[in-house]
Amino acid sequence: MKELKLMKGNEAIAEGAIRCGVDGYFGYPITPQSEVLEHLMAEKPYEKTGMVVLQAESEVASINMVYGGAALGKKVMTSSSSPGVSLMQEGISYMAGAELPGLVVNVVRGGPGLGTIQPSQADYFQTVKGGGHGDYRLITLAPAFVQEMYDFVELAFELSFKYRNPAMILSDGVIGQVMEKVEVDDYKPRWTNEYIRENFPWAMTGKTPDRPHVIVTSLQLEAAKQEAVNLRLQAKYKVIEENEVRYEKTMCDDAEYLIVAYGSSARISQKAIELAREQGIKVGLLRPITLWPFPSKAINEMSKNLKGILSVEMSAGQMVEDVRLAVGDNVPVEHFGRFGGIIPSPSEVVEAIKEKIMK
């Protein structure tokens, strides 16, 4: 049965984890996402579903605990904010290399360095262009509503296990801190060890007579074999790019101009397009829900009928590069952003539309 709650985005991450049957959470507190761990501790899921909640000694420890749990075929996750997620990059690369599922939530704050505790979207490059070393990709979901913070935990695990690839929920301080209505599901039971043994032959479930020896590693010293690993990863990424693109279009049917924005910037931009349309400006919004794979095709197709595109981000201009790659020379693409923890106002975005793409 569905139940209605008023929750912060961070609490919704925690609630989503408990209710979709996550096995373990390992994390270390950092503003603006500490409510994830706080809510988990308050809810005591170890008494409800048997889910483990552990405050690790550091972010490095957290991600390595996730690696360990994932190697057993368990649904395990961590969450942090920008400086903490930087510390996790080695572990994320190892997970991608060992083809382990798992979820990392980044509630982004302003950087670089320790930066500020206020919202930002300046970790886009780190998330979708690597962050860690090697040729790998991270399935990246960008929630814009508290409901999506809740829903995307389950979705991230679904995709992550389907493709044996780590997933990231890339949020920010706005969506982490805002309280909205959330419809929550009943508690789903965690997977049994039997289920994991039967469904995930790669998982380390103990050597039994009917099961071959399993090694989980990202190390392959022979170059030819490591190239084969890379080719397999690239083939997998291609399948993901073909099948898992998600986005939402708002007021695009008659649009002459388009805003591309994700997460909280998409919410602010939605208000901006409402205000702009009151002034007779025909502008629509395309909100990427998956940042990798990026909705390049959808943006490219739309761009042919547009006069200009504005990428709105709380960064100095990161996603705008992917928008430009998507549209080529079809139409001018400009960037508007505030950064370092400043949230742009809807009216600033309207002004940016006029100044940057309507000239």
Place this chain on the structure above:
Amino acid sequence: MTEEIIIAGFGGQGVLSMGKILAYSGVMQNKEVSWMPSYGPEMRGGTSNVTVIISDERISSPTLNQYDTAIILNQQSLDKFESTVKPGGLLIYDPNGITHHPTRKDINIYQVAGTDKASELGNAKFFNMIILGGFLSIKPIVNSEFIEKGLQKSLPERHHGLIPENLKAIEIGKEIVKPINVLK
């Protein structure tokens, strides 16, 4: 219907909890709501504010720079937010400690002497409910039965005994609200 509200005052004045009660009441009445606090260093003392939006439709931006209503509880917040009220909008403030009163003529302005009334009643804790009552008397965006349900949801169970007094404080707020500038 969409009502975009900023509530601002000192940390510890119950700014965030007033917003939460309003938001919960909206949920109980099956509205869309959003409650977005300023969570910077100011939450540790200093000024604190929260944006509450209550609507019949899906809410776009949870952060705004113009509001239908500003509920103001100290001078710094008045200085900061008076100019952000939309023309024709509403500004409600507690005159306690205010030396520079609002001057705009294109908005509705009301005073609710919540601080004085709460100390007169002997319980400073109900101050924010008195202010909330003042707001609801001018803009009854949620019905009182849903306010009661909102209080039940937002207060921890050990404080449920205080709900009747909270409701009474809201009623007192409705009685003492004082018009300063009312548009025709």
